[in-house]
Amino acid sequence: MPDAAIDEIAPPAADPTTDREQNIEQDLTAEKTVGEAFCENAKMSMRDVKVFYGEKQAIYDVDIDIGQNQVISMIGPSGCGKSTFLRSLNRMNDTVESCRVAGEILLDGENIYSSKMDVVELRARVGMVFQKPNPFPKSIYDNVAYGPRLHGMVNHRSEMDDLVESSLRRAGLWNEVKDRLDQPGTGLSGGQQQRLCIARTIAISPEVILMDEPCSALDPIATAKIEELIGELAENYTIVIVTHSMQQAARVSHRTAYFHLGHLVEVNDTQKVFTAPEHELTEAYITGRFG
Amino acid sequence: MEKLHLDQHISKQFNTDLEALKTRILEMGGLLEKQVDDALTAVEEADSGLAQQVLEIEPTIDSMEIEIDEECTLLIARRQPTASDLRMIMAVSKTVRDLERIGDEANKIAKMAIQLSEEGSSPRGYMELRHIGDNVQEMLHNAMDAFARFDAEAALSVVPQDKKVDLDYKSAVRELITYMMEDPRSISRVMNILWTLKAVERIGDHAKNICEQIVYLVQGKDIRHRI
Numbered sequence: 001m002p003d004a005a006i007d008e009i010a011p012p013a014a015d016p017t018t019d020r021e022q023n024i025e026q027d028l029t030a031e032k033t034v035g036e037a038f039c040e041n042a043k044m045s046m047r048d049v050k051v052f053y054g055e056k057q058a059i060y061d062v063d064i065d066i067g068q069n070q071v072i073s074m075i076g077p078s079g080c081g082k083s084t085f086l087r088s089l090n091r092m093n094d095t096v097e098s099c100r101v102a103g104e105i106l107l108d109g110e111n112i113y114s115s116k117m118d119v120v121e122l123r124a125r126v127g128m129v130f131q132k133p134n135p136f137p138k139s140i141y142d143n144v145a146y147g148p149r150l151h152g153m154v155n156h157r158s159e160m161d162d163l164v165e166s167s168l169r170r171a172g173l174w175n176e177v178k179d180r181l182d183q184p185g186t187g188l189s190g191g192q193q194q195r196l197c198i199a200r201t202i203a204i205s206p207e208v209i210l211m212d213e214p215c216s217a218l219d220p221i222a223t224a225k226i227e228e229l230i231g232e233l234a235e236n237y238t239i240v241i242v243t244h245s246m247q248q249a250a251r252v253s254h255r256t257a258y259f260h261l262g263h264l265v266e267v268n269d270t271q272k273v274f275t276a277p278e279h280e281l282t283e284a285y286i287t288g289r290f291g
Numbered sequence: 292m293e294k295l296h297l298d299q300h301i302s303k304q305f306n307t308d309l310e311a312l313k314t315r316i317l318e319m320g321g322l323l324e325k326q327v328d329d330a331l332t333a334v335e336e337a338d339s340g341l342a343q344q345v346l347e348i349e350p351t352i353d354s355m356e357i358e359i360d361e362e363c364t365l366l367i368a369r370r371q372p373t374a375s376d377l378r379m380i381m382a383v384s385k386t387v388r389d390l391e392r393i394g395d396e397a398n399k400i401a402k403m404a405i406q407l408s409e410e411g412s413s414p415r416g417y418m419e420l421r422h423i424g425d426n427v428q429e430m431l432h433n434a435m436d437a438f439a440r441f442d443a444e445a446a447l448s449v450v451p452q453d454k455k456v457d458l459d460y461k462s463a464v465r466e467l468i469t470y471m472m473e474d475p476r477s478i479s480r481v482m483n484i485l486w487t488l489k490a491v492e493r494i495g496d497h498a499k500n501i502c503e504q505i506v507y508l509v510q511g512k513d514i515r516h517r518i
Contacts, residue, residue, distance in 0.1 A: 247371050274373045276511025286373040289299045 028263045029060070034278045035268035039067040039255075042106075043208060043238040044089065044126075049103035051084050051093065058084045062103075062264045064257060066208075071230060071239045073249035073270070076259035077285060082242045085259065086210050089240060090126035091119055107208070124151055127206035131213040133193030135185030135200070140177050143185040143196055144168060147204040163203060171199035172229050191222020198229065202237070209233065211241040215248060227252050246286050250274045258282040295375050295441050295509060305370055309379060312362055313439075316383050316390075319355045320435035323390050326352070326397040327431060327494060331424045333404035334487055337412055345401035352394040359387045375508070382508035386438070389497040389504075393431070396490040396497075403487045407480065414477050415470045416484035419463035420491065426456050427491050430498040437505050446505035450514075453499040460492040 042065035051059035059081045066072050074082040084093065091112060093099040105112050112122055124147070135143050144164045147153075154160045164181070168174040173195040177188070185196050194214060201209055211230075215223040230239060230252045243249050249256050249270065256273040258266045258281070266279040277283045284290055297309045326345055333342035363384040366372065372380055407413060430452050437445035467485055471478045503515050 246373060250373070275377060277374050283374045284296075284299075287376045288301050288305070288370075289296065290301065 028261060028265070028281075031263070031265075033063065033264045033267060035266045035272075037064045037257075037264070037267040039065045039070075041068040042066065043068040043070070043108065044240075045104070045106040045109075047104040047106075049085075049088065049101065049105060051081070051088055052098075052100045052102075053096065054098040058262050059088070060262045064264060064267055066238060066240060067255075068238055069234055069236070070255060071234045071241065071253040072255045072257060073253035074240065074242045074257050074259060075244075075246060075249050075285070076265075077290070079261075080259040081262040082257075082259045083212055086212055086240060086242050089208070089210055090123050090128060092123075092128065094119065124204050125206055126208040126210060127201035127204065128210045128212070129194070129197050129201055129214050132217050133190060133197050135188070135193050135196050137184065137186055139182045140168075140185045140188070140196060141181040144199050144203045147200060151204055153204065167199040167203040168196075170202055170233070171195045172225060172232075173199055189222070191218050191225060194218060194222065194226060195229065198226070198233075202233070206237065208238045208240065211239065213242055213244060216244060223248070246274070258285065260285070295379075297375065297379060300376075302370075305376075308362075308366055308370075309376065312359070312366070312380070312383055315355070315359050315362070316386060317435060317439055319352065319359065319387065319390050320431075320438065322348070322352065322355075323393050323397070324428070324431055324435065326394060327400075327428060330397045330400035330404065331420070331428070331491070333401055334407060334420065334484075335417060337404070337408040339405045339408040342401040342404035342408075345397055349394055349398050352391060356387050356391040360384060363387075375511075378508045378511060382504040386501050386504050389500045393494050393497045396494050399490040400487050403483050403490075407483050410480055410483070413480040413484040414474070415481060416463070416467055416488070419459070419466070420484060420488055423456060423459050423463065423488060423495075424491050426452065426459070427495045427498065430456070430495055431501075434498045434501045434505070437502065441505070441509050443506045443509035446502040446509075447514075449502040450499055453495050456492060456495040460488060463488055 044066040046062050046064050049059060049062040050057060062085065074086060076082050087093045088101050088105060089112075093101060101113060107122070107125065110117070112126075136146060138146070141164055144167050145160055148160065148163055154163055165174060165178075168177060173192060176192060177196075185193065188196060194217075198209075198214075215226050218226065227248065230241065233239060234254075241249075241253065253270045255267060256270045257264060258273070258277075258279070260281050266273065266277060266282045268278065272278075273282060274286060277286065297313070298306045300306050300309075326348060329341055330345045332338065333345065363380050366380055370376070430449050433445060433449045437443075437449065464485065467481050471481050500515075503513075506512060506514050
């Protein structure tokens with residue numbers, strides 16, 4: 001993962017096309033996030049979050065709340081820090097040696113970077129689905145059962161059977177795989193593999209699910225299934241999704257956050273962002289004027 | 292977000308398409324301004340030839356409506372527009388409908404002009420028609436001008452004019468009713484002028500609708516039914 005993370009913060013290609021863009025970029029540091037970054041029923045809250053890779057600062061002073069049972073999408077051009085931000089939410093950045101996170105990230109009011117926080121437990125509470133489906137080289141059953149077994153969540157085989165079935169059902173995959181649970185997960189199609197990964201994530205009953213471009217390797221049908229699933233999952237979980245597809249953000253999320261060069265530029269209701277964004281940069285990005 | 296930058300997309304084709312859409316709607320607006328002007332002149336001057344010309348142009352306007360609407364649908368399918376691009380396309384799609392209705396009203400006025408020239412002119416009502424007609428033509432002109440410049444302020448200033456037109460229309464109706472009671476022989480001819488006035492008043496409503504769309508397009512605010 002370190003390589004991918006470092007790619008994310010590589011400085012953008014230095015070809016600012018217009019003076020207007022250049023001026024906007026200079027102004028960013030002085031600006032505050034526009035829109036409504038805070039909400040009442042916050043599941044996770046970030047206050048003054050900064051992320052550094054060595055000397056290089058990747059995220060600047062981010063303040064935002066993520067509401068309970070909310071789907072929030074993070075959009076922005078490549079290298080804007082949205083994946084870095086996502087990874088800091090369950091301390092995936094700990095795996096990058098040079099990475100340093102400052103500020104507060106609270107999960108139910110508890111700072112996840114405090115020394116008291118058990119990282120394994122944190123990652124069970126804040127699960128993650130990656131860009132490329134990455135099932136374990138094990139059977140479909142074991143892919144789902146792995147987490148619960150690791151965390152000692154069940155005692156009997158029958159309980160495990162139930163958990164595997166209910167997880168696969170919630171991931172919308174049960175009917176397609178129920179007759180071949182002993183076959184390898186890697187033998188499934190891309191879209192099925194991604195739903196298997198989602199089943200694996202929800203098997204350990206997380207509270208928050210982070211999704212890093214979960215559909216970018218999938219075809220439109222598989223994408224539609226995952227998007228449908230995100231809507232259903234939001235009834236029980238809080239979901240943070242990073243996506244390059246603006247249409248996807250518009251379809252699945254309640255709120256949308258726009259990142260630009262490590263700054264959180266705008267957070268608003270998705271409807272507002274895609275019809276009448278407040279910030280000029282958000283407008284420019286979602287209408288395809290740069291990016 | 293007061294400024295629109297519809298010409299700065301990465302996709303040059305998208306810039307061209309949006310620009311073409313704007314040009315088409317302004318072209319249609321220009322044509323409608325002329326239709327309304329010709330129709331009103333035809334009534335005032337009892338010029339059935341000019342009125343006939345207005346009727347002949349009507350099908351062109353109908354097909355413009357269909358073409359521009361198709362263009363909007365195609366752009367939505369092809370580009371999945373967002374923000375100001377989306378508002379632009381929605382505004383154009385609604386404006387085109389109002390413009391086509393203005394065309395219908397101009398058509399009605401032209402038909403009245405033909406009747407009036409056949410049945411003999413109305414003894415009353417021309418002054419009111421000229422007054423309200425001038426106001427409405429100015430509204431329409433200002434609306435299309437505001438569209439051309441994406442000027443929300445200018446569009447907003449047109450909206451209250453419609454209230455004035457409505458009042459003028461009501462008072463004209465009252466006056467003409469009084470006249471018809473005094474001289475029942477003139478009823479059929481005065482009615483023709485009344486229908487014409489009604490059509491002109493409706494054009495004012497459509498011009499107002501267009502202005503509301505311009506405010507939405509530029510500022511992202513929906514002001515319908517609020518002013």
